[in-house]
Amino acid sequence: MEKAAVLGAGVMGAQIAAHLANAGIPVVLLDIVPPDTPAEADATARSRLALSALEKLHKMKPAPFFLAGHAARIRAGNFEDHLEWLRDADWIIEAVTENLAIKRALYEKIEPFRKPGSLITSNTSGIPIASLAEGRSEDFRRNFLGTHFFNPPRYMYLVELIRTPDTDPEASCFASKLCDELLGKGIVYANDRPNFIANRIGIYGFMRTIQVMMEMGLSITEVDKMTGPAIGRPNSATFRTGDLSGLDTTVAVAQTVYESIPEDECRALFVPPDFIRQMVERRWVGDKAGQGFYKRVQTEAGREIYELDYRTMEYRPQPKVNFPSLEEAKRISDPRERLRFLINGKDTVGQFLWSVIGDALVYTANRIPEITDDLVQVDRAMRWGYNWELGPFETWDALGVAETVKRLEADGKPIPPLVTDLLSSGKTSFYDKEGTQTVVFVPAKKTHEPVGDRVGVILLKSVKERTGVIRKNAGASLIDLGDGVACLEFHTKMNALGTDTIQMIQFAIKEVAQNFVGLVVGNQGENFSAGANLMMMLMGAQEGEWDELNHAIRTFQNTVMSLRYSPKPTVVAPFGLTLGGGCEMTLHGDRVRAAAESYIGLVEVGVGLLPAGGGTKEMLVRCADRARGTEADLMVFVKEAFQNIMLAKTSTSAEEARELGYLRPTDGITMNRDRLIADAKQTVLALALEGYRQPAMRTDIPALGESGLAVLKLGLHQMLRAGYATEHDVLIGTKVAKVLTGGDLNHPSTVSEQDLLDLEREGFLSLLGERKTQERIQHTLKTGKPLRN
Incomplete structure (x- = not known):
């Protein structure tokens, strides 16, 4: 599958083209020449409908593209001048108006340009599929079927697949595989009846x-x-x-x-x-x-x-x-x-x-x-x-x-x-x-009769029913996935991270070190994890339990770090909301296998805190690694990380998470979320096969020191004077900047990961003691929205 074509640039056709582009496939998007177009008009005017649809995609909410740049994979044209482009298409998807005569006329027009053996499908929502292919060649009919996407195609999981008596089983399997693995869809097979299932x-x-x-x-x-x-x-x-x-x-x-x-x-x-x-x-x-x-x-x-x-x-x-x-x-x-x-x-x-x-x-x-x-x-x-x-x-x-x-x-x-x-x-x-x-x-x-497992899909519920769990508590379970791989599953409300979860992670690391090849950290709830339990932290601060809070944060830091520095490979499998502590766990996996729809971010600033589970530290480590071996100034990367943390930037897709630095180039993305656990398991096995070696904690992290801190603080005060930040925002930003520049260093130097973790913990506790931070936490817990004070 190298190239695709979408016929019809309406709402559905354009969005299907966008999602093919999300999957990395170059796409041709064609529509009619507008009826009022002068005969002497240029190519842009003649392809106005498809070009206009492409422009509208950028304005649509929710966004059809993982990244705006994916639009470059779509080539817009028209049915009169550009049918020649179809010769390279491995998959042609028809999505023109719901009219039998119009669809049949279009098929007749494109058939001379269609590559023999290429898949051709209709996105009709109700017209019988067999009637659409009447009169077409045998090769056309053998490779023709219905692929009914639901709107919006990027986000809706279902694709109904409808075969005709003439459809080649191989073509049907190919379409199913494309929709499932390439586009991340759940396939349902429907009979050829109006409106399907x-x-x-x-x-x-x-x-x-x-x-x-x-x-x-x-x-x-x-x-x-x-x-x-x-x-x-x-x-x-x-x-x-x-x-x-x-x-x-x-x-x-x-x-x-x-x-x-x-x-x-x-x-x-x-x-x-x-x-x-x-x-x-x-x-x-x-x-x-x-x-x-x-x-x-x-x-x-x-x-x-x-x-x-x-x-x-x-x-x-x-x-x-x-x-x-x-x-x-x-x-x-x-x-x-x-x-x-x-x-x-x-x-x-x-x-x-x-x-x-x-x-x-x-x-x-x-x-x-x-x-x-x-x-x-x-x-x-x-x-x-x-x-x-x-x-x-x-x-x-x-x-x-x-x-x-x-x-x-x-x-x-x-x-x-x-x-x-x-x-x-x-x-x-x-x-x-x-x-x-x-x-x-x-x-x-x-x-x-047995329902049967979907090939390439692991359902944790079924695994637990078959083999039980190794150990569980109120926060999480450790499950045996088979082949020497264990899975740590969160199961609290919103998969918030609390004491029970931390204890189970610690147990999992020890158990896997002794008895397993590696560990997957993943679950199949609505979201991967919405972060730490804010209520418990607020109550501790209000009760003045500072020693207990310091111990709890240190424990969380050590637990998160153990994911990176465990004796066996650890793969984190985020999806949906992956915020705060959930993001920090993701940052510390040996590898990440993320669902395409992963919304990852360090959002602690929104409640008046800073990321203190290794998140701020890890962003500096990644800045340093990006700058190393290049002529780029480390400050350029540190500024970018500082802005992301201060703006609590959350990715709108796994692709954007990579751009924001939450995913590395070596981390993988799975289009079909149902396949995520199975893909993460295979990633663990691949790491083990490659000869995994337990890494050592870093002590070689370059830090800018006082000069870098001054640059970041200047930016904060400019924001304050312009009315874009409050005094409390400046206080929070100063604490974040101090970690990202290595603390009290008179000149650029190197620091260890532990140095940065200590700075994180110090900044977090001092901010938690601030009245305005506590007000922000209370407001968020009550309303679900941030407070700016």
């Missing part, structure tokens, strides 16, 4: 939610309160999601079901109600139009979010929502237990959720084997494409299949044949355990 079920749920809302006289805000995190769905819930995805798109997907599948038993539901049709006619289609189900309104109190009153078609302030059962449910951490509690309630919440979810479960069960005969594919599609915590069949099990059937029968609802077959087989759940193996109901055989 995720949108078929998701749009049903959306339309049914609207119907029940209107029947019960609920508001849009009330529905979003009930259909968000409370039931294991995203914060954007129902209608905020609708605004993000675009109501016009949603209505078009619903229309596809209505027109293409007349035999659907719920066909009438896919006809939008009057207020939805009016919204589309008025272009109130969501964020891209500035208003949809919600609208930002400037009031005397500032900008406020108003909701649409669908009865009057006017926007109004959001009503206060008070459902006691939702508040009570917040205390239930298990999503299955929480859903059972809410849906079985006798209040408005219970009535609404049963009406929506109960019917959705029936509808989904009736789609088997139409959309797929594999229940796992359905659950993955909804978890990966719609960010549900539980897929439909996992939800059936959570509520109890037999119990749900009794309630459906009491309501006079027909029971899906799939469910009847399950219960008649003597089983009462779609998923089950046979020993340590997860099994799932196979409809065609009316029995349960």
